[in-house]
Amino acid sequence: MEYRTLFGPTQFAQVNGIRVAYEVAGQGYPLILVHGFPRTRWLWRKVAPLLTSRFTVIAADLRGYGETERPPEEASYNKRTMAEDHLALMRHLGWDKFLVVGHDRGASVARRLAMDHPETMPGCMILDNLPIEWSFAQDSSFARNIWHWYLFLQRGFADKLLGEHPEVFFSLFLGRRPHLEPDEMQYFIDVFSQPGAFEGVLGDYRTGFDIDRPQWEEDNAAGRKIQVPVYLLWGATGPARESSMLDLWRPLAADVRGEGIPGANHYFMETEPEETARHILKFADELGLP
Numbered sequence: 167m168e169y170r171t172l173f174g175p176t177q178f179a180q181v182n183g184i185r186v187a188y189e190v191a192g193q194g195y196p197l198i199l200v201h202g203f204p205r206t207r208w209l210w211r212k213v214a215p216l217l218t219s220r221f222t223v224i225a226a227d228l229r230g231y232g233e234t235e236r237p238p239e240e241a242s243y244n245k246r247t248m249a250e251d252h253l254a255l256m257r258h259l260g261w262d263k264f265l266v267v268g269h270d271r272g273a274s275v276a277r278r279l280a281m282d283h284p285e286t287m288p289g290c291m292i293l294d295n296l297p298i299e300w301s302f303a304q305d306s307s308f309a310r311n312i313w314h315w316y317l318f319l320q321r322g323f324a325d326k327l328l329g330e331h332p333e334v335f336f337s338l339f340l341g342r343r344p345h346l347e348p349d350e351m352q353y354f355i356d357v358f359s360q361p362g363a364f365e366g367v368l369g370d371y372r373t374g375f376d377i378d379r380p381q382w383e384e385d386n387a388a389g390r391k392i393q394v395p396v397y398l399l400w401g402a403t404g405p406a407r408e409s410s411m412l413d414l415w416r417p418l419a420a421d422v423r424g425e426g427i428p429g430a431n432h433y434f435m436e437t438e439p440e441e442t443a444r445h446i447l448k449f450a451d452e453l454g455l456p
Contacts, residue, residue, distance in 0.1 A: 167356055167357070169187075169208075169232060169233050169357070170353060171208070172189050172211055173189050173190075173218075174189065174191070176188075176189060176233055177189060177190065178233075179255055179258045179259075181257075181258050182247070182251045183237075184229060184234065184235040184237060184251065185234065185235040186226050186227070186229075186234050186235070186251060186255050187207070187226065187232060187234045188207070188224060188225065188226035188227070189207065189224070189225050189226075190223070190259070191214070191218050191222075191223055192218030192221050192223045193218075193222055194220045194221045194222055194456065195220070195221055195264075195455050196222045196224065196256065196259075196261040196263075196264035197221040197222065197223050197224065197265045197267065197446075198224045198226070198252060198255075198264055198266055199214065199224070199267050199268075199272075200266065200268035200269070200275050201225070201227070201228065201271075202268075202269045202270020202272045202273065203270055203271050203367060203370065204336060204354055204358055204367070205231075205270075205354065205433075206227050206232030206354075206357055207225040207227050207232060208232075208353075209269065209433075210435065212435065212439035213439045213442050213443050213446075216443035217446060220447065220450070221265070221450075224255070224259065224264075226251075226252065226255055228251075228271065228272065228275070228366075228370070229242070229243060229247070229248050229251055229366065230365065230366020231363075231366055231367075231370075236362055236363075236365055236366045240368075240373065241373060242369070243373045244373040244377040244378055245275050245373070245377075245378045246278050246378075246381070248275045249275050249279035249283075253279060253286060262286065263286055263288070265287060265288060265290075265453075265455065266279060266280065266287050266289075266290045266291065267291040268290075268292060269293040270293070270294065270295060270432070271370055273293055273294070273295030274295060274374070276290050276292060277290070277292060277295075277392065278378075280392045280394050280396065281385065281390070284392070284393045284394045287394055288394065288395070288453045288454075289394050289395040289396070289397060289449060290395070290396050290397070291396075291397045291399065291445075291446060291449055292396060292397070292398050292399075292424075293398075293399050293400070293434075294399070294404050294405065294406060294432050294434070296405065296409060296414065297414060297418060298379055298382060299379050299382040301315075302315075302375065312405070314371075315371055315374070315375070318367065318368050319371065319375055325364070325368065328367065328368065329364055332355075332359040332363070332364060333355055336354065336355045340354055340355060343431060343432070345431070345433065345436060345437050346436070386417070391419050391420050392418060392419035393419075394421070395419075395421040395423065395449075395453065396419040396421060396422050396424075397449040398411050398422065398425075399425070399426075399427065399434075400426045400427070401430035401432050401433075401434045402428050403429060403431050404432035411424070411426070412424065427441055427442075
């Protein structure tokens with residue numbers, strides 16, 4: 167299939183043992199955008215052009231997603247390894263320090279990068295993401311918000327469902343949020359219906375439970391916190407609508423700030439791109455970035 171791009175032809179870099187697909191545009195302080203599920207770097211199609219006058223914008227496909235390589239080892243999809251993918255990419259491009267913005271699964275990658283490598287960034291933006299260890303500890307009423315997390319943990323069943331009927335699953339999953347234009351929805355269905363695409367998704371979610379969750383629980387128990395400023399941005403009608411985002415994150419980072427976008431859903435970078443860009447620029451101003 168033909169993958170859609172943000173700015174121009176896809177570039178590739180062999181970093182951290184895999185082939186990563188990415189794009190670069192703009193001129194200024196380096197900013198990397200990290201997408202989530204079920205999306206690719208094309209998630210940022212409406213936001214990225216609003217940022218290129220101030221930043222050099224880098225957007226990559228996560229390991230196992232889009233045009234980035236899908237390693238067969240499930241354990242390699244843990245967020246520490248995914249964070250190292252992005253760090254290696256930025257170093258490959260010549261940047262040792264950069265601003266990070268992550269959404270959904272990409273926010274978990276950004277969080278791990280901020281925890282493990284605070285020296286690489288002045289700050290980290292986490293878009294519409296709840297701490298994974300907190301999410302798995304909630305009761306059944308909250309589990310309804312993340313039902314697909316539990317579905318993807320069902321070995322054999324989820325593999326058969328996504329492997330044999332990807333169009334059916336992703337049509338229904340994406341159809342829950344009607345803001346996508348028909349051609350946009352069909353594009354993401356096609357992306358995740360490619361042979362083997364589901365394996366990266368399942369690896370991402372399964373390592374989230376098996377590897378990432380206990381790592382964060384260990385960090386929290388030891389009192390380790392993210393030491394760079396964290397800016398939270400969330401949709402007021404999305405998964406975080408019943409949670410106090412600032413209160414949830416303050417025990418996990420030394421400096422937490424941010425706000426919700428009224429009326430916005432989980433994918434506000436697609437529905438509210440100007441507002442999303444405004445908050446990114448605001449955070450950059452607060453950090454004193456050029």
